[in-house]
Amino acid sequence: MFKNSSLGLRFSKSNFSKSNSNLSTITDYKQINYLTALRTKPFMLLAGISGTGKSRIVRKLAQATVTEELQNAEGYTGEDFANDRWTLHSPANFELIQVKPNWHNSMDVIGYLSNIPSPHYVFTPFIEFIVKAWQHPEVPFFLCLDEMNLAPVEEYFAEFLSAIESRSFEGEEYLTDPIIKPFNSFGEDVAKTMVNTLFPNFTAGDTESAIAKVIKHFRTRGLTLPKNLIVIGTVNMDETTFSFSRKVLDRAMSVEMNEVNYDSFLTDTTDDDLKAIVKAFEQNDEADLNALLVDRHIEAREITDDLGDDAKFTIDCLKRINALLEGTPFKLGYRAANEALIYLQASYELGQTDRIAALDNFTLMKILSRIEGDETKLKITDSEADKERIAKAEVNVDEAKQYGDLNILTALRHIITNQLGEQDKLHSVKKIDSMLSQLKRDHFVSFWN
Template sequence: MEKIVKIVWSQDAFFKTEPKRSGETSINLSNEIFDFLGGVENGYITFKIYKEDYIKALGALVLLLPLYKSSSKEATKVNFDSKLFEYYYAIIQNKFANNEFANYTIHLFKRDDGRIYLNELKENGTDFNIRMFFIQAHSIITFIKQNGVYEIRFKNSIEELSKNQDIEEEEPVQSNDFSEPYRPYITAIKSKPFLLLAGISGTGKSRIVRELARACWDGDDAEYLSQKPRNFEMIQVKPNWHDSSELIGYVSRVSGTPMFVAGDFLKFIARAWEEPDVPYFLCLDEMNLAPVEQYFAEYLSVIESRKADADGNITTDPILKKSAEYWFRNLTNELTVSDVVRNRFLNEGISIPQNLIVVGMVNMDETTFSFSRKVLDRAMTIEMNEVDLHGGLSCKNEQIGKLGKDELVGTAVEGVDIYESNKDVCDKALDYLQKVNDRLEGTPFKIAYRTRNEVLLYVVNNLPYKKENETQDFVVARALDEITNMKILSRIEGDETKVSTEFLNALESAVKSGLEEVCGSLFAGDAPYNAISLAKLGEMKKRLASGYTSFWN
């Protein structure tokens, strides 16, 4: 007998432990389970299922109520009701009658974008649907293969499964087979929801943000198929922006009655608040056509006020403070649909929701402004200068894999939030960081606590993406290499009085030896790791020959 276990997390659960809107009607599968079930990309599979599993699952469901039942439009609280019990019991009886087991045939489907589902779960002629018994973080599915017959054994645990040490859990993030090129974007966003994408024009910077937003929807959802999913907004920065009036808005008194004219950014913030379980992406195109410190000052300030509460929710100071004036109440009425969101705005002002991700597109040329360290210190920077002329010709949409809140929205803000549970990994990262920072001593490029926190978060957020043929030390070293490029090298610029060849050589040596201390085999063997931070330092040394160097091309 062979078996494989799947834990039901939020996206697969019919009942959720907190109010979340979700239009999911299928069961997402990992590649491992797909292969276990025969790897047929588009076919039907018949399982043997057992009546006792569903009777016991119903009993656990009743004990765990109240829970939340979700659709794409709303989440409804479900309390205990004898009619609910009778309805579920009748469905079980109709399916099994007096038999101990029954056959259950459902569709196994692998999309072109790599997502794998069990769908068509509702059985013809009955109301039976295996998913209707699933409870977030309480349901366990065991797929069994025995004598050529597939079975599904199923149970609902009274305890949350994350606390059950006897279960070999399938990590939800690993159930998505993300293409490697997208991992740095996903983990950088989870570490800090403010990203700068730098590169030459035409490399697909804005496209990748749109596709990340699209990947938050099921492949057959209207939002996935649309030109612009509702969780994506593109704003073109104008050269004459010198304050936040175009983005956030301003109070107009032209009519005699003060009225707030809301900017597109503020409207998008309100939309993100209305749908907290869906990551929302704001794309600022050509972000540095105007001075970022001026038109984006409020955001740069409040993004540093992020704090994680005891429930893992991240809050910020308001980007628009509450006001007792009529214009503010009128504004909240215009921006909101939900009474809960409206009341929050009225009581606390309008702050940044934790599901809002801001991505700035950066082109560095003679028509643009350079970034100050104030901006660079607050953002994660990724270069996009590589061009694959053969890419993007076989599929219109990027094959990223299914994304959601768990993959993109972090629940930690500072190093202290994750240090104790990842002490060994964090200590390795800190030793590396200290080695590099020693080389930055006496320069304006020395890093402090903000960067330390983001380094630790980025390293820890990369741990779930370890592949079978990779060691944890390699994953940590790779993350440190990437975050060195994002957070340390991006701040270095100047002429030979600030940035000498000797300084860059010493920094290069510290980075290389530091990475080797984390993973001794990193640069060994027939296929040594190609460190992007070392490659960038090589570029910067060549550029210094002209008398000035910078991270930015």
């Protein structure tokens, strides 16, 4: 069972450079943003044009974190695992599941109870992979849902979306709501069959092993999400796919992958950045990559003291943004504030000591991804209500209008540049400019453009 163990990874900005000096060289690599997002929350959407390597990066993350012991159990017999792992087609901690357009309920994800020929539970590759992750709690397990939005996510992934938000500690035990109810609730005969199907080599007399404890958990608590499970969905936005509701976006970290570097492709160096990150961790005695991706923070109160003034700076930014979004469907809740602070702390723990860069990335992932609509939906009028929220957001209307007609995007651009600075490198500002261009051209805008 997972415990809320202290791994010595609670760094504040002031003492970070002393503890993680070897990691300071990896801040320029884009892959570190993926790791920061996954350190924040084990559910991520990778969006972008087809062919940019979205599913490939998930496989590479698994290769980077799989252990030799785990891979040996899958039949690996090589002698140079440090290099061989980068060519593994099927790392033992990786599973790719292709979403089908006809998934309109959760049976294809969590399985179902069948009475033919006799009562038994039909498990799926998704569940079998989760069970495997339960048996290796110190290793991150990466489940890639390929083409995740070929079907409505809320319909086939409802149990996971609920469980991912229920993460907590009961004493020292990590728990989520179950995605399959307690096995014992199906009756003893079915429960026994479920256990035998998932653990064919288990003997009933073995009551003290780690697997026995997992089985007891499944029988009495249900099949819950293990702490080391990371779910990453790849997303292509076109006329054949479904858009995401804010329910899904609220629960995921969203990352765009639209960059294509043909020079790296030609020289076969596209993986060098990730390899450099892994090497930096291997050379660092103070931080372990696998531990960072497994033992993550859940509640911001765990790390608020470590963040110090940076916590107040972050909340002040969110207050202004939320004042602007008051009365709109884009308004942020407590979840956004919690994840903003955790993301900032995670960025420090992964070598990024620039809070501006961290909040810039968070704005891109969690705030701009929520904004979608036509000109009317984004418009800011001369009504008293709109004047009041503009005032509370401290938006200078004349300055905001430098970027175009006054609307949520131009006002948000003003807030971001005012809070984070007029920097050409701000990814969130570049994205807003792109969205404004789309709005002007199409009279409709979406982050997923």
